[in-house]
Amino acid sequence: MKNIKKLRNIFISASIGICTFCSCTSILDQEPIEYPTGKTFWQTSTDASTALSGCYAELRSILLNGDGGMAYFTYGDFPTKIFDYGEWDQNSFAGNYQWYSDSDMADWSKFYKTINSTNLVLEKVAAMSIDKFGTDPALAQQQKNKILGEAYFLRAYTYFYMARIWGQFPLVLKAISSADQAVNDVPYGTNTQVLDQCISDLTQAAKLLSWGYTDSNEKAVRANKGAVYSLFAHLYLWKARPNQKTIDPNWITKAEAACDSVITHGNYQLVDAADYSKIFKGKSDEGIFEINFDVATNEALSQYGFTTYFLAKPILPEYRETPIFHFNPEFLNLFNDEKDLRRTAFFYNFGEGDQCMCAKYSSITFKSADKKSWVTDDNLIIFRLADIYLLRAEALTRMGKYGDARIWLNKVRNRAGLDDFAGTDDGLYYEILKERRRELFLEGQNLYDCVRTGYYAYLPDYSQQRYDGEGYYWPVNSSLFVRNKYVQQTPYWSTRLQ
DSSP states (O other): OOOOHHHHHHHTTOOSSOOOOOOOOOOGGGGGHHHSTTTTSSSHHHHHHHHHHHHHHHHHHHHHGGGOOOOOHTTTGGTTTTTTTTBHHHHHHHHHHHHHSEEEEOOOGGGHHHHHHHHHHHHHHHSOOOGGGGGSSHHHHHHHHHHHHHHHHHHHHHHHHHHHSOOOOOOOOOSSSSSGGTTTOEEEOOOHHHHHHHHHHHHHHHHOSSOOOOSSTTTTTSOHHHHHHHHHHHHHHHHHTTSOOOOOOOHHHHHHHHHHHHHHHHOOOOOOGHHHHHHHOOOOTEEEEEEOOOOTTBBBBBBBBBBGGGTTTSSTTTSSOSSSSEEOHHHHHGOOOOOHHHHHHEEEEEGGGOOOOOOTTEEEEESSSSSSSSEEEOHHHHEEEEHHHHHHHHHHHHHHHHHHHHHHHHHHHHTOOOOOOOSOOOHHHHHHHHHHHHTTTTTTTTHHHHHHHTTGGGGGTOOOOHHHHHTTTTTTTTHHHHOOOOOOGGGGGGTTTT
């Protein structure tokens, strides 16, 4: 096994660093206010909105910034052998957690900046009088509810994200003076307690948010009920993953119902196959929740962001002959049906070996005449309608409603130019997972799909034993043991790390 530190050196030599952002003027991307509590703040709706925007900025930074350029968002795909990289053995992600236990990525304390920001918004905005939000009482209440609802969603999403990575960790629900102190000697919340808190927060968010947007500029990039119920669906099916000792059938039923709410009330539409690129450009009719990037507002991902790993000439003529990451042929075999329109919509040079590149995040704006400096401004997709269709198919299959499940699977297949699935009911569950791999690769879903469905054990370098022992959780950074007396190593890794 290659030492993953070698990979970090390779990244450096290839000029691939940690994701950074351009300076920006948009309110969404301004530097988060460091927990403002003074009397001069929290006086107007603008103060409240600015603080909420800081929460979004914190979340975006967490998802895209990581040691050696390996961000949390990209980890949702990398360990599943979708990609190959020359001498780099991806088994490092499967087994070499000794390195990860000492890396910045194994330190969950950075997530508490987002948590503390949302806690602060929830506490301070709740205490603000309605007249701070406008002269019309109804509109003022709506604005206040919207800010609180988005904060509840962001806290739930952040905790759910952490729950899929570590399982359990300190559960902090009160704002403190510094997020750096949030993890110091705070007792753990169990995985059940964490997920129950997420459900509580989402329940509040659902009461406070609407399905639409009062400002079209906020479409998909700010949370609404569509985002809330999409997270409900993911969360309930995560609770019902097959390796759990107790699985309540109601969780699966609730997940399916949440998908139905999104589909019935969200007014979302699958984009036409000819317009697949609109999904990633952002704010499409299919988008439910996504992280915003926009060159026009000086708000974009720099050339050293994760998208650069998958691009080369001629998209980036002054960069590399071939992408740093190459698609694994076994993954590309999922697209072996020549009628699959995603072969050309999601890839450049499909079937041409090392020249095959990902087209999902390839909106390039060159910043210099020599084309050696650029930014990308495709949005980072978190939830979209195709995801919810397939999640509903997954839930229906587990409920034994195979005919209904086929309807939602086939909607995604047909949009891509494929015929209805003609296999047996016994093969339907696995086919839904394969369709999610085809449709949602590089959208941070793949690894969690495999864990949630139980197919994690069939991935290369994994096993049923590891799945049963929840070995998909990350180890805990060694520095946290010094900062928090309650910290325990993730059970699977407690006997495997020296």
